[in-house]
Amino acid sequence: MAHEVETYPTIEARIGLIARQIGNTPLLPIRYLHANPKVKIYAKAEWSQLSGSVKARAAFNIIRQAVAQGHLHENKTLLDATSGNTGIAYATIARELGISVALCLPENASIERKQILESLGVNIIYTSKFGGTDEAQEVAKELAEKYPERYFYAGQYTNDNNWKAHYYGTAEEILKRQPDLNYFVAGLGTTGTFVGTSRRLKEVNPDIQVVALQPDFALHGLEGWKHLETAIVPQIYDASVADRHLEISTPRAYELIKLLYEKEGLLVSPSSAANIAGALQLANEITEGTIVTVLPDNADKYSEVIKKIL
Numbered sequence: 121m122a123h124e125v126e127t128y129p130t131i132e133a134r135i136g137l138i139a140r141q142i143g144n145t146p147l148l149p150i151r152y153l154h155a156n157p158k159v160k161i162y163a164k165a166e167w168s169q170l171s172g173s174v175k176a177r178a179a180f181n182i183i184r185q186a187v188a189q190g191h192l193h194e195n196k197t198l199l200d201a202t203s204g205n206t207g208i209a210y211a212t213i214a215r216e217l218g219i220s221v222a223l224c225l226p227e228n229a230s231i232e233r234k235q236i237l238e239s240l241g242v243n244i245i246y247t248s249k250f251g252g253t254d255e256a257q258e259v260a261k262e263l264a265e266k267y268p269e270r271y272f273y274a275g276q277y278t279n280d281n282n283w284k285a286h287y288y289g290t291a292e293e294i295l296k297r298q299p300d301l302n303y304f305v306a307g308l309g310t311t312g313t314f315v316g317t318s319r320r321l322k323e324v325n326p327d328i329q330v331v332a333l334q335p336d337f338a339l340h341g342l343e344g345w346k347h348l349e350t351a352i353v354p355q356i357y358d359a360s361v362a363d364r365h366l367e368i369s370t371p372r373a374y375e376l377i378k379l380l381y382e383k384e385g386l387l388v389s390p391s392s393a394a395n396i397a398g399a400l401q402l403a404n405e406i407t408e409g410t411i412v413t414v415l416p417d418n419a420d421k422y423s424e425v426i427k428k429i430l
Contacts, residue, residue, distance in 0.1 A: 131187060131193070131194070131217055131218070132187070134216055134217055135183075135184055135187060135217065137216075138170065138180065138213055138216055138217075139180070139184075141169060141170035141176075142169055142170055142176050142177060142180045142289075143169060143176075143177060143289045143290070143293060144169075144293060145164045145165050145166050145167075145168045145169055145293070146164070146165050146168055147162045147163070147164050147165075147293075147294070147297045147298060147412070148162065148163050148164075148165050148386070148415075149161070149162055150162065150163055150384060150396060150399070151384070152383040152384055153376075153379060153380070153383060153384065153396070153400055154400055154403045154404070156403065156407070156408075158407060158408035158409075159403045159406060159407075159408060159409055159410075159411065160409075160410045160411065161396075161399050161400070161403060161410075161411045161412075161413070162297075162298055162301075162410070162411070162412050162413075163392075163395070163396065163399070163412070163413050163414060163415045164290070164293070164294070164412070164413075164414045164415060165415050165418075166414055166415055166416050166417060167415070167417045167418040167420075170209075170212060170213070171205075171208050171209040171211075171212040171213070172208070172417060172418070172420065172421075173205040173208070173209065173416055173417035174205070174290075174313055174414055174416040174417065175205040175206040175208070175209040175416075176209045176212075176213075177285040177286060177289050177290065178206065178209075178276060178281070178282040178283075178285045178286075178310070178312050179206055179209035179210045179213055179274075179276075180209070180213055180285070181281045181282070181284060181285035181289075182274050182276065182279050182281045182282065182285075183198070183210070183213055183214065183217070183219075183274075184281075185281045186198075186272055186274070187217070191272050192219060192272040193219070194217075194218045194219060196219075196270070196271065196272050197219075197220045197221065197222050197243075197270060197271050197272070198210055198214055198219055198220070198221045198222070198271075198272050198274055199221075199222045199223070199224075199260055199263060199264055199271040199272065199273050199274065200223060200224070200260055200273065200274040200275065200276055201223070201224040201225075201247075201253055201256035201257040201259070201260040201276075201277075202223050202224070202225060202253070202256070202276070203225070203226060203229060203233075203252075203253050203256075203309075203343055203344050204225070204229050204230065204233035204237075204343070204344070204421065205233075205344060205416070205417060205421075206276050206310070207221075207223040207225060207233075207237055207242065208233065208236050208237060208240070210223070210274065211223075211237060211240035211241070211242045212240060215240055215241065220241075220243070221240075221241075221242045221243070222242070222243040222244075222245060222263075222271065223237065223242050223243070223244055223245065224245045224246075224247050224256040224257070224259045224260040224263075225237070225244050225245070225246055225247065225256060226246075226247055226248070226249050226251065226252050226253060226255070226256055227246045227247065227248065227249045228249035229343075230343070230421055230422060230424065230425075231423075231424070232420070232421040232422070232423060233421050236421070245259065245260075245263070247259050252351075253346075254351055254352045257277060257352065260273065261273065276310050276312070277310050277352075277354040277355060277356065278354070278355040278356060279356070280356060282310060282312035282316070282356055283311070283312040283315040283316035283319070283356050284316060285312065285316060286312055286313050286315070286316030286317040286320075287316040287317070287319055287320045288316075288320075290313065290316065290317045290414070291316065291317045291318075291319075291320030291321050291324075292320065294317070294321070294412050295320075295321070295324060298410060298412055300410055301321075301328060301410045301411070301412045302327075302328060302329065302409035302410050302411070303328065303329045303330070303331060303402060303406075303409060303410070303411040303412070304317060304318055304321055304328060304329075304330045304331070304411075304412050304413070305330075305331045305333060305366075305395060305398045305399045305402060305411060305412070305413040306318075306331075306332070306333065306395060306398075306413055306414055307332075307333040307334070307342070307344075307345050307368070307391055307394055307395055307398070307416075308332050308333065308334050308345065308346055308348060308357070309344040309345050309346055309391070310354050310356070311346075311354045311356060311357040312354075312356060313414060313416070314330070314332055314361070314362070315356060315357060315358050315361055317330075317414075318330035318361045318362070319358075319361060322361070329363045329364070330361060330362055330363050331362065331363065331364050331365070331366055331398065331402060332361075332362040332364075332365045332366075333345075333365070333366050333367075333368050333394065333395065333397075333398040334346070334347055334348060334365060334366075334367055334368070335347045335367070335368060335369075335370065335394075336367040336368060336369045336370075338350040338351075340369075340370045341370040341373075341374070341390060341425075342368070342370055342373060342390050342391050342394050343389075343390060343391060343422075344391050344416065345391055345394065366398050366401055366402070368394045368397045368398055368401075370390070372394075372397045373390050373391075373393040373394035373397055374390065374393070374425075374429050376393040376394075376396050376397050376400075377389075377390065377393045377419070377425075377426065377429050377430075378429050378430060380392075380393060380396060381430065386415070386418075387418060387419040387426070388415055388417070388418050388419055389415075389416065389417045389418060389419055389421070389422050390422065390425060391416050391417070392414075392415035392416055392417060392418070395413045395414060395415065395416070396413065396415075398413065399411045399413045
């Protein structure tokens, strides 16, 4: 009797196919928001990959390593806390692998994010809008501890595969495209983008200055960002990495959403605009140099905010 031909590729083969859709995002010049021609600003358009945000990198690396180590498979559910983008990345990738996803999500997450997660078949466990992602993390941990046979707890805030995705991916892409950069600027949320990228950049060239951005106070409108003085500091965060810190206000980020659209033709999220705010603040302090930052996502998931601004 002839052997049956395998109809569907193995989970490892599917991971290989997904890998082709992660990373390698374009580095865009920001030309018209500052006047000094000796200062160059570039930003990575992170929505140009699977699931439409920078979180695809960390989510994919977390899933890939968990599958390789036998911690995650078709009979176990991936569980984590999220404000939206990481959850969308988990769900998009996991659906391709036949893995179910459960997410603890603050109830004030944007309508677009909720709708996307629902359309991807996610089991959403809503948590209080007052507790934010900190409370969502606690709820997710409790569930994982109570039902270890049911869940793989991804733990994006504690999982080293988060920052390693940027150490081996984002940083190397930046160095390949802009090897003469002088500054790297990025906001702090789970902190994986900043920590992983900065670590690798500093290893290659210790003279590169890395600048961490935070909201200027606890009650802010920069979804995904953390005010570390008043929030639970992610375990993967390394305070020794940053050369300096800058604070960004929500009004300034919202102002730049409009300016980026009008002058650069880019329609971006509040967190992306906030990264540009940090880059511009730095640009105004120096006489020459090249600054690189990231645009975590575009405006697709923020229609209510964008309507009020434009």
